[in-house]
Amino acid sequence: MFGFVFQIIALVTEKEIKLRQAMTMMGLFDSAYWLSWLMWETIITFLSSLFIVLFGMMFKFDFFLKNDFIVVFLLFFLFQLNMTGYAFMLSSFISKSAAATTAGFSVFIVGFMTQLVTKFGFPYNKDYTKVKRGIWSLFPPNLLAKALSLLTDAPSMPGSDAGLRWSKRAECLLTEPECVMTINDIYLWLLGTFVAWFVLAIYLDNLVPNAAGVRQAAYYFLMPGYWTGSGGSNVQEGSIFSCLGKIPRPEYIAPDDEDVLEEENTVKQQTKDGLIDPNVAVQLRGLVKTYPGARKAGSCCGKMSSPFHAVRGSWMNIAKNQCFCLLGPNGAGKSTTIGCLTGISPLTGGDALIYGHSIRSSVGMSNIRKIIGVCPQFDVLWEALSGREHLELFASIKGLPPASVKSVAEKSSAEVGLIVEADMRAGSYSGGMKRRLSIAIAFIGDPKLVILDEPTTGMDPITRRYVWDVIEEAKKGRAIILTTHSMEEADILGDRIAIMAKGRVRCIGTSIRLKSKFGAGFIANVSFTASNYNPEAVKHFFKHNLAVVPKEETKSHISYVIPHDREGFLTNFFAELQDRQGEFGIADIQLSLTTLEEVFLNIVKKAELETAVSEGRIVTLTLDSGESLEIPLAAKYVGIPGTESAENPQGMMVEVQWAQDDSGSLCIAGHSPQMPVPAKARAAPTQASNKDVLGDPRTVYGIVYQFETDKLS
Ligand SMILES: Nc1ncnc2c1ncn2[C@@H]1O[C@H](COP(=O)(O)OP(=O)(O)OP(=O)(O)O)[C@@H](O)[C@H]1O
DSSP: OHHHHHHHHHHHHHHHTTHHHHHHHTTOOHHHHHHHHHHHHHHHHHHHHHHHHHHHHHTTOHHHHHSOHHHHHHHHHHHHHHHHHHHHHHHTTOOOHHHHHHHHHHHHHHHHHHHHHHHTTOSSSTTSOHHHHHHHTTSHHHHHHHHHHHHHHGGGSSGGGOSOOGGGTTSOOTTOSSOOOOHHHHHHHHHHHHHHHHHHHHHHHHHSOOTTSEEEOTTGGGSHHHHHOOSBOOEEESOTTSOBOOOOOOOOOOOSSHHHHHHHHHHHHHHHHTOOOTTEEEEEEEEEEEEOOBBSTTSSSSOBOOOEEEEEEEEEEEETTSEEEEEOSTTSSHHHHHHHHTTSSOOSEEEEEETTEETTBHHHHHHHHHHEEEEOSSOOOOTTSBHHHHHHHHHHHTTOOHHHHHHHHHHHHHHTTOTTTTTSBGGGSOHHHHHHHHHHHHHTTOOSEEEEESTTTTOOHHHHHHHHHHHHHHTTTSEEEEEOSOHHHHHHHOSEEEEEETTEEEEEEOHHHHHHHHSOEEEEEEEEOSSSOOHHHHHHHHHHHHOOOOSEEOSSEEEEEEEGGGGGGHHHHHHHHHHTHHHHTEEEEEEEEOOHHHHHHHHHHHHHHHHHHHHTOEEEEEOTTSOEEEEETTOOEEEETTOOOSSOTTOEEEEEEEEEOTTSOEEEEEEOOOEEOOTTOOBOTHHHHHHHHHOOTTOOBOEEEOOTTOOOO
16 A cells, blocks of 8 residues: 555656656657556566565465465455556646645545455445445455455365365355355456556546646547547647636737848748748747636636737747757746647647648657757756666667667766766756756757757856857757857857747847847947056047947946947047057957847847837826826826816826836836926827726826827837
């Protein structure tokens, strides 16, 4: 029974920490997964049954000595096997290991009590119907209790009849006048219900949402496509009891960046022509992922949460022999995109081709799994296995010939610098070592596409640089998709970079292209010598020649952002500055293009602003008079209700000044003094709807006026 508790915990833990998901991503078939568990448990069950009987014989218990060895052994073996099937079945309903422990021990305690009841004759005598006996026998401990009672009584039978012979397993015992079940019947029940639990476990495993919230339809096994692998994937999201809302398509918004638009048009044209560019490894064809809204409380009457468009239609080509960096703030949709590409999360619309295989089809997905390697955002490792064992396991899952598994694992651990630690348990690895092992797993089996989701998180700078070299080296002959929050990493590794925000691709191109297009311009850093420096003269020189003021200034250095439109002046300007270096007391002058980080922040802020405005968010404006007005985000001219007079029939208004904080959120920086609303001013139509939304009669709403010139820049 304790074995049962451990089995259920092990199965649930594997699901909980997404090991199962990782193995599926790397190409493990469900059939292989279940078969390996079954084989392992059968071996364990066989050995433990053998030891139970041998120890019983060693301690000279009549139970073990007088009954035939095979009779007793088979009982323990089949009972434990049955409990294994029962554990598989129960584990489908449980997603947390803590709950698995509770469930395991609950079965243990309930089993103990029902065994006691069975011992007193219920329901294995003629007073009870077959149906009652059948239902009672579905719980494996009850069958064990009945069998133990039969085999305990058997040795007390007279003379040569003492003990149960294998040949007499289907006969009623003399000690059992009301014989309703022989030991052979119990064997058959145990075997039959084991098969039933096992089949039910596989069915429920498909039916109950997995770690990614994905499940099969209730009748999935009736669809020929499930068995042949043809047709689309029929997975669904949400629990079988949750009533999913209709999934609307996200509204199409044409990209405002010309490179993104061009990329989109190229892919659309290729899709229309049915062309597959041989240099393209991955093609995203309008990939859409919407998490459906669901009703809470398990009924169809609860309030519906609205669907969430995590990816709103991505059109991109990702080339071979390149590292493609996908950047974006938290929640941009990067991991969701990766989840769709790896088949973990079903896409809602569009498609993607990986080396010509569609992720929409289950055949395509199983072909894709043979050629991809994935390093997920979180390490999915078995604490008890060593680094080497992980690599050997994944090499086998990838289908490498058994003879080469050891050498491949050796090479992979060397590549990520884990030779010394290869035989240590992964549970004792540091965070950085675990990441390196996850990267090595992603590259095992020489996949043609490697997806690395924030691979260098938690690594020290030296290891990170080492891993960058590994990735740089690995680009040859394959495509790499990398998501990262390190702009330095993207700058160094990314041959092409796309920045996503709010589920949409906002810009795409090489690092230089993005910097020159979206950066503020050039950064000039001027540092001074310890003595004889003249910052005022330098500031005047910059202002006079380039019309710029310092962005940052300390005692020893000044930095400037020089806009792109001054590029033409830079050669002469810096030549003259160098000539006058001694006069100004300048120690060093550095000129660089703006950083990718700046580009990233600009893009993210813009996206944040767009969303806030389109959602019509309301904020509170506190006037100098202390009065508060509710106004829509980004509103520029706001009329103050109650200020109408004969002199100013439309009342007074203020001009609101807005600023963006570091996260890109718009906040009120101040407002102008009150001024009369011009006679020709008209209130913006959005006002009424905002009022309806808030609907609190005590709240005072500002009246938004729109003029030709107040569009957001
Ligand atoms: N199962 C889910 N159900 C509903 N919404 C989800 C689900 N999974 C993700 N989301 C939402 O989808 C959006 C995109 O999430 P995603 O994990 O793709 O972001 P990300 O760009 O990878 O962010 P990070 O950098 O934090 O990993 C987020 O707003 C997230 O809350």
